Amino acid sequence: MGEFIQTTIGGLTLGAQYALMALGFSLAFGILRVINFAHGAFYVVGGYLAYWITNEVGLPYVLGVIVAVLGTAAIGYVFELFVIERRIDDHLATIVMTLGASLIGGAAMLSLFGAQAAQFEGGLTGTFRFGGVFVPHARVMIIAVAGLAIAAVYLLLYKTQVGNALRALTDDREMAVAMGMRPKVLFPMAFAIATGLAGLTGALVTPQFSLAPFVGEHVLMISFLAVILGGLGSLPGAVIASVLVGLVEAFVGTYVGGSWAPLILFTGILVLLVARPSGLLGHRTIIDA
Amino acid sequence: MAESLLTIEGLCVRYGGIEAVRSLDMEVATGETVVIVGANGAGKSSVMNAVMGMVPTAEGRMTFDGREVTSMSTADRAKLGIRISPEGRRVFANLTIEENILAGGYTMGAKDREASVAWLFDTFPLLSKRRTARAGTLSGGQQQLVAIARALTARPKLLLLDEPFLGLSPVAIGDTSAAISVVQAQGMAVLISEQMARPALKLASRGYVLRAGALRRSGDVAEIRELALSEDYL
Amino acid sequence: MPKNLAPSTTSTTSSAVRRRSRHVLLLPGITLLLVALGFFVPKLTADPFLISFVPTVLITMLASMHVWLLLRVNLLSFASPPFMAVGGYVLALVATNVTSNAIVLIVACVVVPAMLAIPLGLVLLRLRGTYFALVTFVLAQVVVLIVVIAEGPLGGSSGLSGIPPATLGATQFAAGGDLVRFSVIVALVGMALAATVSIVWRRHFAAIEENEPLAASLGLQPWRYKTYAFVSAAGVAGLAGLILINQLGNAHPDSFGPLSAVNHVAASVIGGPSFLGPAVGALILAWLVHVFASQAQYSQLLLGAALILVTLFAKRGLTGLVVDAAKFLARAVSRPGPPDTGARAEPRSAEGDTTTQVPNTLTRRESVTTGEVVLSVDALAKRFGGVAAVDGVSLELRKGDILGVIGPNGAGKTTLINMISGAMVPSGGRVTLSGKALTGSSPQTMSRHGIARSYQQTSVFSGATVRENLRRAEAFSKRWVSDEELDELLRETGLDARLDDIAGDLPYGLQKLLGLLLPLATRPAVLLLDEPAAGLEVSERGRIDQLVEWAAERGSAVLLVEHDMDLVRRICPRLLVMDTGKELAHGTPEVVLTNPDVITAYLGVADDEELADIADLVEPSVLAEPEAGTHREEEIHRG
Structure with missing residues (x-):
């Protein structure tokens, strides 16, 4: 029983972490229809920015997180405005260009910080203990931030005029412009929020996991899983799917064996695509009519 | 006639090799309702889109509210007070009715926008009842009302209505006509382009007849009606 | 046009339309010839650079050919590593347990990935472009995971080692000139396969790429030709895996990480849609990697920048740039006057109009x-x-x-x-x-x-x-x-x-x-x-x-x-x-x-x-x- 509870809590914290990882990816896809292959690279850049501020400059961890968010958001803004925006209608082109950005991001971190995993000292230490169940403080913070970030993105998209405009632009760009909306201002901003979220995730999660130039690959994979499972472009779908992925990973890890978890998940996704191509919650079909 | 709000001189619109509008002169005065009639393909939509800036002006000049707008961007024109309810309605299908109407007031301050939305829901109780419905699920007539309401949120000086009766049932045409009367009562200038001349002519004071992209006739409604219904128009 | 057109002229027009191009079988023919020649070329120098560089280029080229083939039907595939893995592990298993005969190995490394691609294609080819790309990426991960799980037959995460090299008669393609020659032969087989597919179905592929709805309305079955492209691309990638594992002598899941597909996509995009594109792209990529051997970050940096720049400014890749430049030069040299495109845009002449304006004669x-x-x-x-x-x-x-x-x-x-x-x-x-x-x-x-x-x-x-x-x-x-x-x-x-x-x-x-x-x-x-x-x-x-x-x-x-x-x-x-x-x-x-x-x-x-x-x-x-x-x-x- 104790093991079951520990596994459930482990799965939920993992799921919250994954939801945070997938959030920015899902946002970029939902609003700009861009599959951001550089999402993992932004995560890594965010991690290194926080690491640099905290461990090399020696400022407080909180400042490191803030710099990570602002830095990745700024890079995302510039990248959208000068690169993606020029080919926004060509989905294959945007994939290739974000791939390019991902290579550049990884290479930049490699040349600045080396290939060795960084010893990221910082963040929170200590553990909560309830009976036989242990939960590290850092995990609790990640869950809290994930919850806040999800709520903030939801409020932004559904309760503000800017969010309304972003969704209108996604629906019919030309008509949205005729209402006075400016995609050249709003789209870079949306992409900046998406990459800023990736940076935030990197700053928060890398001290717990590991920080090396190419750990972003895992984050990218998780994001793919979450959006495919949750239905492409569906924000609630991505969140629920992330938690599900975390739970599956925890339970399979505890009761079956660690290396089976990803296989079951990925194969499950392939099967799901055959059975229910729009994802668990998605209503947009992803199959050609 | 009151002072001129929109002046078009020698407008040409081209797509690839086709000339959709040929050297058109046109005028809309403040608070006036003007109708452009003509058959399918006569170039009516091209004129509307050119005024909104959604297609480029190949030749000619356009002034609005005393300012030259010929090469101004669509968003800037929107800011000056031009709004369009486009052909085919083109509501934001994944947004609710309320969000569509809010989106129309994007350029306004929050307070004005809220007031405007409240006024619109008062004016169109039909929309108020279903304000949280996704616009894509509405019928054609309801979507037309949403498109008009969305264009009204910002209380534009000039409202462009491109084929507002297109594909609508007689009842929906009545509802739409009523909505347009509301606009007129607000003192906004309205430019309607319509193939279905009769209900449009009832709303307007002056009109233009387009044929094959060129101006065939302009005058008051009685003259246009006579031409439209008797000579070469359907 | 005049109605009294001479009958002889008439038939010339239509036979001109129907004229079959004879070079359909030319390219595969040339390749086969090259393959045959490959066996007779004198032993290459023992230049250690070439011995490692040539197979590397060829592996990247074949993997990029996989991406290239699917791009011809408007699909972006990240599935080169998984099919390379299938080819590589087929080689490992067959060579270890059955035979190291080169011909058997080559056939097996094409056929097995291709067969696997058929059921996969049935599922994946239903997906729209972007989703296809996403899912092939996931597929790459799945295959690596399967290898890791399958510790018994495939060696799990520690891999399989001691794989005997391919042989033909007494020749062992293990090292030196023999290894290079074998790699070239396999690459030529892969190119011949890709060339055959892309030439035989060039109309179908080009039509899908340019205007799929029109092609379908004329009777083309898009899924069918996408399946052909997918299956043959899987076979080509399988050959890349064959060269790789034959060169390494051991098979390891790390050789087939999903991210290596990024290099293949890069080579294919940078090279461009010409048939030589993947070769050009692979050469550039391998050269970059070689030049910056000790500082991989710089080659990666350049590659990333090249991807973005090519996508933004040279849609048809480097080969496209060369073709454009050649055309430009040819025009500049041969014709100082205005280019001939002006004449095309001219509206039809008046005589054509008068002869056809006869609506009233029809009842x-x-x-x-x-x-x-x-x-x-x-x-x-x-x-x-x-x-x-x-x-x-x-x-x-x-x-x-x-x-x-x-x-x-x-x-x-x-x-x-x-x-x-x-x-x-x-x-x-x-x-x-x-x-x-x-x-x-x-x-x-x-x-x-x-x-x-x-x-x-x-x-x-x-x-x-x-x-x-x-x-x-x-x-x-x-x-x-x-x-x-x-x-x-x-x-x-x-x-x-x-x-x-x-x-x-x-x-x-x-x-x-x-x-x-x-x-x-x-x-x-x-x-x-x-x-x-x-x-x-x-x-x-x-x-x-x-x-x-x-x-x-x-x-x-x-x-x-x-x-x-x-x-x-x-x-x-x-x-x-x-x-x-x-x-x-x-x-x-x-x-x-x-x-x-x-x-x-x-x-x-x-x-x-x-x-x-x-x-x-x-x-x-x-x-x-x-x-x-x-x-x-x-x-x-x-x-």
Whole structure:
């Protein structure tokens, strides 16, 4: 029983972490229809920015997180405005260009910080203990931030005029412009929020996991899983799917064996695509009519 | 006639090799309702889109509210007070009715926008009842009302209505006509382009007849009606 | 064009259209020759650089060839590593347990990945472009995970080692010149495979890449050719895995990480869509890696920048740049005058117009009331969200019949055509062709049963010549006109003089006519024409009369959606008027066009006094209105 509870809590914290990882990816896809292959690279850049501020400059961890968010958001803004925006209608082109950005991001971190995993000292230490169940403080913070970030993105998209405009632009760009909306201002901003979220995730999660130039690959994979499972472009779908992925990973890890978890998940996704191509919650079909 | 709000001189619109509008002169005065009639393909939509800036002006000049707008961007024109309810309605299908109407007031301050939305829901109780419905699920007539309401949120000086009766049932045409009367009562200038001349002519004071992209006739409604219904128009 | 064209000239035109290109088998032939030569080349120098560099380039080239082949059908694949893994592990298992015979290994490393690609393709090829890319990426991960799990047979995460090298007779392709030679031979086999596929089905691939809906409406089955591309691309990637594992001597899951696909995509994009693209891209990539061997970050940095720059500024990659530069130079050298593109844009000459403007000499056909009902449409309906675009329309068409469908904008006419032609799935109702239920079938199925359509906007393969457009239509369709008939059609449209012009460079009117000619030349049982006259000059519209007449004479049942009332009255014995998705009236033009309901549909509700005038206001010429061809959409609903 104790093991079951520990596994459930482990799965939920993992799921919250994954939801945070997938959030920015899902946002970029939902609003700009861009599959951001550089999402993992932004995560890594965010991690290194926080690491640099905290461990090399020696400022407080909180400042490191803030710099990570602002830095990745700024890079995302510039990248959208000068690169993606020029080919926004060509989905294959945007994939290739974000791939390019991902290579550049990884290479930049490699040349600045080396290939060795960084010893990221910082963040929170200590553990909560309830009976036989242990939960590290850092995990609790990640869950809290994930919850806040999800709520903030939801409020932004559904309760503000800017969010309304972003969704209108996604629906019919030309008509949205005729209402006075400016995609050249709003789209870079949306992409900046998406990459800023990736940076935030990197700053928060890398001290717990590991920080090396190419750990972003895992984050990218998780994001793919979450959006495919949750239905492409569906924000609630991505969140629920992330938690599900975390739970599956925890339970399979505890009761079956660690290396089976990803296989079951990925194969499950392939099967799901055959059975229910729009994802668990998605209503947009992803199959050609 | 009151002072001129929109002046078009020698407008040409081209797509690839086709000339959709040929050297058109046109005028809309403040608070006036003007109708452009003509058959399918006569170039009516091209004129509307050119005024909104959604297609480029190949030749000619356009002034609005005393300012030259010929090469101004669509968003800037929107800011000056031009709004369009486009052909085919083109509501934001994944947004609710309320969000569509809010989106129309994007350029306004929050307070004005809220007031405007409240006024619109008062004016169109039909929309108020279903304000949280996704616009894509509405019928054609309801979507037309949403498109008009969305264009009204910002209380534009000039409202462009491109084929507002297109594909609508007689009842929906009545509802739409009523909505347009509301606009007129607000003192906004309205430019309607319509193939279905009769209900449009009832709303307007002056009109233009387009044929094959060129101006065939302009005058008051009685003259246009006579031409439209008797000579070469359907 | 003059009607008294000499018969000899006539047949030359059509045989020119049908001229088969003889070089279809040339490229694979050359490759086979090269493969054979590969065995006889004197031993390469023992230059250690070449010994490691050449196989590396070849592996990247074959993997990029995988990406390249699928890009030819508009799909971006990250599945090169998983299929390389399949090839690599097949080599490991076969060489260890069965035989190290090179020929057996090569065959196995092509066939096994290709066989696996068939069921996978059935699932993945249903997905749209971006989702296909995402899922192939996931597939790459799945394969690595399977290898890791399968500790017994595949060695798990520690891999398989001690794999014997490929052999042929006494020769061991293990190291030095032998290894290089073997790698070259395998690469040539892969290239031959890719070349064969991309040449044999070049029309199909190019058509899918340029205009898939048009190709499908002419009878091409996109999924079929995408499957061919996917299966052969899997085989090519398998060969890349073969070279890699043969070179390494051990198989390890790390060699097939999903991210290595990024390099293959990069090489393919940077190289460009030419057949040499993957080779050029792979060379550049391998060279970068070699130059920055000790500082991998710089090669990666350059690669990332190159990806972005090529996508932004050189859509056709480096090979495209070279071709463009060569063309530019050739033009600059040979012709100091203006380029020849100017002549193409010139409108048609006046003499062409005068000979074809003969609408009044044709008499309208009688309505066909007997004979076989070819097309029967029963209560067809289509809803978009809350909008009923078509709401229970029924009609019947007999052999040789012409039915005009008119109605105000947004009445649902194009949606009706889209449903009958298979471009949209109806929400209700039935479509039956000669007794066969076809409701909701795909465009290619409709086309194969003899339903052809034209589009409101121009729809041609705009990057190909007129001649190539015709060849593609002929290749995709099960039926085709005779040479004489094709010549007649080409003459009537004035396209006979433009056979070698690029379709996209033709004036609008000729593009539109070509778009009509393609479905017409498939000799359809049912021909659906969506506003054929829209955008044509008045002088060009007489050609529509002749084309429709031509089709009806040969037994096609024609459904014509049109706004030009003069044209409709000239050629349609029967009219169906639609309004708000429903049938409003049905009958001869004279009756239908004086129907007060019809006039109301166009003009709106009349006052009583106006209604009184209606009876005398509709004269035959009243309903004429030339189109200037605006870019309007018939659809009520976008998307």
